Amino acid sequence: MDQRRAFELYDRFNEVNGIDLESFSHLDIKRGLRNADGTGVLAGVTNISNVHGYLVSDGSRVPDEGSLRYRGFDIYDLLGGADGDDDDRRFRFEEISYLLLLGDLPTQEQLDAYRAVLDEQRELPDGFTASMIMRNTPPDIMNVMSRSVLLLYAYDDRAEDRSPVHEIATAVSLISRLPRIMVLTYYAQQARYHNGSMIMHRFVPGQSTAETVLSMLRPDRSFTADEARMLDIMMSLHAEHGGGNNSTFTTRVLTSADTDAYSAYSAAMGSLKGRRHGGANHQVRAMQAEIKQNVAHWDNEGEVADYLRKIVNRDAYDRTGLVYGMGHAVYTKSDPRAVVCKRFAEQLAKGTEFEAELELLKSIELLTPEVMRTERNSKKAMCANVDMYSGFVYSMMGIPEELYTPLFACARMAGWAAHRFEEIVSGKRIIRPAYKSTYSAKRPYLPIDQR
Known part of the structure; x- marks a missing residue:
């Protein structure tokens, strides 16, 4: 587009789209569906998970230790303990996705059957990789994954079926296929934009989802048991996080409109890509x-604090004053996902070149609340969120940064599906909040020659 010719199309962009903030306060609008104290506006109920970070006493928000429960089970128990030092080192993501989809933990027989179904579904339709992934590959993997989900609609002759059988089959097929789509897209991207090689490893039947990702991603297909275990933990932590997070709410909104599963999940991926949501991990790193x-x-807390002050005072990094990786909409004293992630990171980093960087991140976590208190006079309880350590863990495993958010999407697919199922069965009404127009009076219409 000729920018000189199109200038008038956008020169008043901010003016036309700006709304006086007093309009929000005057009408008591909950911007971002948030109450004045930062809590979320209650929009529904769910049996899928509970994200707890504070108590309400006499109408005031009181900080509390964070907890995360899937279908009533504490995340620490599901992962084998907060320290991860249990003797049973089996992979958990498949169990957790089964729990989210079907409501209870599987028996060994049920788990084996579920894993067999995941194996059966990993293959993509004939020609899909060449025509949908390698052709016109955009620079962001999330866009390809979203597009691929939409296009899989065309390969499903029952795509508009809303029956439980088809809904569960669709969700399981996507949980199975998305890791493969992600890795193939990464190599297609590398080939197109970075003169890299297009590596297309076959998946190995019987491997867990975490093993499958690493096996397909590594050029030599090698990985350690600890690496696979850590990736399994990360995917388990990302599998679900309540109905109010942006991408899950997106799934619910589209489902409430009675659209097909592929459209709902594709839209959720578009949301997760956002820099204020799943894409925030790039800002953190x-x-x-x-x-x-x-x-x-890095080991001098005074120097670290000095630079954090520069960030908070908008003199460093992106000048927003935000310390990325710190703070959360719900968690106050602790984010259990960050707690688990940090403890496993300590195990992986011990005795390696990554140990010093981990100590730096722990210093950022420790010092930021005090810096915020002294520089902003902030009394808000603040803890590290999962993004503080997730990118670091991935970097230790040699996982490219381009895959951080796509991995998040592969894991969260299970949670999105669970919320879609619940919305289909229990929602029954299209989600349709109200917006108030700022035009109180009718504007006079003028013929074009009088304007």
Whole structure:
């Protein structure tokens, strides 16, 4: 588009789309569907998970230790303990996705059958990789994954079926196929934009989802048991996080309109890609990289605090004043996902070159609340969120940054599906909040020659 010719199309963009903030306060609008104290506006009930981070006492929000439960089961129990030091080192993601989809933990026989179904579904339709993934590959993997989900609609002759049988079959097929789509897209992207090789490893039947990802991703297909275990933990932590997070709510909104499963899940991926949602992990890693470059002594808390003050005062990084990886909409004293992630990171980093960087991240977690108190006079309880350590864990495993959010999507597919099922059965009404127009009076219409 000729920008000179199109200038008038966008030169008043902010003016036309801006709304006086007093309009929100005057009408008591909950911007972002958030109450004044930061809590979410209650929009529904769910049996799928409980995200707990605070108590309400006499109308006030009181910080509390965070907890995350899937179908009533504490995440620490599901993962084998908060320290991860149990002797049973089996992979958990398949059990957790089964729990989310079907409501209870599987027996060994049920788990074996579920894993067999996942194996059966991993293959993509004939020609799909060449025509849908390798052709016109855009620079962002999330867009290809979203597009691929939409296009799989065309290969399903029952795509508009809303029956429980078809809904569960569709969800399981996507849980199975998305990791393969993700890895193939990564190599297609590398080939198109970075002069890399297009590697197309076959999946190995019988491997867990985490093993499958690493086996298809590594050029030599090698990985350690600890790496697979850590990736399994990360996917388990990302599998579900309540009905109010943006991508899950997106799934619910589209499902309430009675659209097909593929459209709902594709839209959820578009939401997760956002920099204020799943894509925030890129902001965290970029900020951490800047701190590493500008703090000479990572083990000196005074130097780290000084640079955090620059960030908070909008003198460093992206000048927003935000310390990415710190704070959460629900969690106050602790984010259980970050707790688990950090403890497993400590196990992986011990005795390696990553140990110093991990200590730096722990310093950022420790010092940021005090910096916020002194620089902003903030009394808000603040803890590290899962993004503080997730990118670091992936980097230790050699997983490219381009895959951080796609891995999140592969895991969260289970949670999205569970919420879609619940909305189909229990929602029964299209989600349709109200918006108030700021035009109180009718504007006079003028013929074109009088304007």
